[in-house]
Amino acid sequence: GKTASLRASVTSRIVPKAKSGAQISPQASYKVAVLGAAGGIGQPLGLLIKMSPLVSELRLYDIANVKGVAADLSHCNTPSQVMDFTGPTELANCLKGVDVVVIPAGVPRKPGMTRDDLFNINAGIVKSLIEAVADNCPEALIHIISNPVNSTVPIAAEILKQKGVYNPKKLFGVSTLDVVRANTFVAQKKNLSLIDVDVPVVGGHAGITILPLLSKTNPSVTFTDEETEQLTKRIQNAGTEVVEAKAGAGSATLSMAYAAARFVESSLRALAGDPDVYECTYVQSELTELPFFASRVKLGKDGVESIISSDLEGVTEYETKALEALKAELNASIEKGIEFAHKQQ
Ligand code: NAI
Numbered sequence: 001g002k003t004a005s006l007r008a009s010v011t012s013r014i015v016p017k018a019k020s021g022a023q024i025s026p027q028a029s030y031k032v033a034v035l036g037a038a039g040g041i042g043q044p045l046g047l048l049i050k051m052s053p054l055v056s057e058l059r060l061y062d063i064a065n066v067k068g069v070a071a072d073l074s075h076c077n078t079p080s081q082v083m084d085f086t087g088p089t090e091l092a093n094c095l096k097g098v099d100v101v102v103i104p105a106g107v108p109r110k111p112g113m114t115r116d117d118l119f120n121i122n123a124g125i126v127k128s129l130i131e132a133v134a135d136n137c138p139e140a141l142i143h144i145i146s147n148p149v150n151s152t153v154p155i156a157a158e159i160l161k162q163k164g165v166y167n168p169k170k171l172f173g174v175s176t177l178d179v180v181r182a183n184t185f186v187a188q189k190k191n192l193s194l195i196d197v198d199v200p201v202v203g204g205h206a207g208i209t210i211l212p213l214l215s216k217t218n219p220s221v222t223f224t225d226e227e228t229e230q231l232t233k234r235i236q237n238a239g240t241e242v243v244e245a246k247a248g249a250g251s252a253t254l255s256m257a258y259a260a261a262r263f264v265e266s267s268l269r270a271l272a273g274d275p276d277v278y279e280c281t282y283v284q285s286e287l288t289e290l291p292f293f294a295s296r297v298k299l300g301k302d303g304v305e306s307i308i309s310s311d312l313e314g315v316t317e318y319e320t321k322a323l324e325a326l327k328a329e330l331n332a333s334i335e336k337g338i339e340f341a342h343k344q345q
Contacts, residue, residue: 028272029056029079031098032264033137035091035129036105037084038062038069040253041145041260045104046073046082048261054268055080061094062105063087091129095136100267102174102260103129106146108251109243115148115206116333123340126152130159138165141267141303142172145260149173149205150330151337153282154292158341169303172267173282175205175294176259177252181238182212185231190221200311201235201280202295202323204333209326210236215316228318270299278308287312290327292334 032049036042037060049058050073058080060070070084085094095101106122109115126146133142138160146152153173160166182199186192198218203211212235214223223231234241242252263279270277282294285307296308315323 024269024272024274028054028268030054030100030268030271031057031059032100032102032268033059033061033094033098033140035061035094035101035103036146038065039104040108040250041104041256043069044254044257045102045260047076048257049102049264050076050078050080050082052261052265052268053079054265054272057098058082059085059094059098061085061091088128088132091132092136095132095140098137098140099271100141100143100264101133101137102143102145102264104145104256104260105129108253109147109239110248110250111244113243115239116151116336118147119151119336119340122146122148122152123155123337126155127159127341127344130156131163134160134163134165138163138167139170141170141271143174143260143263143267144172145174145256147206148333149175149282150209150292150333151340154334154337155341157284157292158338162341162345167303168284169305171283172263172303173205173292173294174260174263175201175210175280175282176263177239177256178205178210178212178235178294179280180255180259180262182214182231182235185234185238186214186217186221189227189231192219192221200296202293202311203326204292204294204330205282206333207236207329208322209330209333211319211322211326213311213315213319215319216311225318228316232318232322267299270305271301273301275300283307288323288327290331290334293330 032055037046060066066084066086070082074082106125144152178201182201183197187194187197199212200216201212203209266277266279277299278296280296285293287293298305
């Protein structure tokens with residue numbers, strides 16, 4: 001009826017429409033868990049996922065304050081049932097049978113901090129949550145938001161390996177916000193309609209490891225060297241722009257929730273059989289010599305269906321240099337994550 005189409009149109013604003021106009025099963029319904037659901041990202045992310053017509057159960061987990069968030073969201077008259085789980089004793093029940101686990105648990109940056117400064121606290125949080133994921137829903141798609149993503153994803157991979165359940169096609173670092181920001185800034189600069197602009201962002205999710213491939217912007221746009229330099233820097237520092245504006249109250253939460261909801265919706269559409277779903281994400285990859293790398297991937301029923309290598313072909317000299325320059329930092333972050341996971345064994 002009318003409300004169903006309103007709901008569908010609201011959600012379809014989050015995810016760009018499938019270009020093929022492909023239909024997905026009208027019965028598609030999935031269970032999604034958010035770990036860290038009472039936080040700055042978790043709350044608006046819960047709201048956006050509650051709006052999805054593809055979700056039947058929304059399971060909210062946090063170490064505190066999640067009951068009120070769940071009670072509040074449960075009054076929205078959208079199809080999904082909202083359930084709350086508080087503390088480690090309820091984590092297993094939260095995870096059993098879920099299709100997608102989204103992890104925004106952990107501390108955010110304050111002014112002057114890099115994402116790597118969060119490592120000591122967030123590495124342990126991600127480790128313990130991934131252990132529970134491995135034990136209770138090893139088949140689920142895992143979306144990691146907790147920073148530093150460049151390290152927390154390799155940590156998760158090692159923990160899943162230790163538990164014997166690692167599937168590289170189902171472990172994702174959420175770098176969607178970098179794409180969302182790149183799309184916004186390029187559209188503003190070039191006076192383009194926002195909905196049409198798509199910039200692939202590759203590498204990782206911190207500082208210079210964030211590499212927007214402006215030369216691969218769709219629709220095709222040309223930039224002066226100055227514009228390229230300025231836009232690249234702005235996209236790389238956009239998170240810090242928000243951290244400074246919030247002046248101690250945290251980092252991006254609303255735009256992050258928007259980006260994470262888009263990535264969840266894309267994943268669910270892919271699970272439901274849409275054959276035309278592409279997103280940039282930080283995954284195990286053979287695109288470069290680094291074991292993890294963010295790039296566009298095609299999503300399918302089993303997670304990553306293929307990694308799109310063509311984006312790295314025929315890039316500009318500026319982009320080639322930036323790609324070489326980011327490898328040392330990204331590699332160090334990956335190794336730091338792996339080392340942490342091994343030390344904890
Ligand atoms: P927040 O502090 O507002 O919320 C974090 C939530 O995690 C809190 O509710 C807290 O109780 C919960 N939490 C802490 N330990 C937990 C545990 N062991 N199990 C379950 N929940 C736990 O922080 P915010 O702003 O929501 O940010 C969360 C994370 O997301 C940070 O690490 C931040 O750096 C990262 N982030 C990532 C971005 C990306 O693009 N990937 C962008 C913005 C933030």
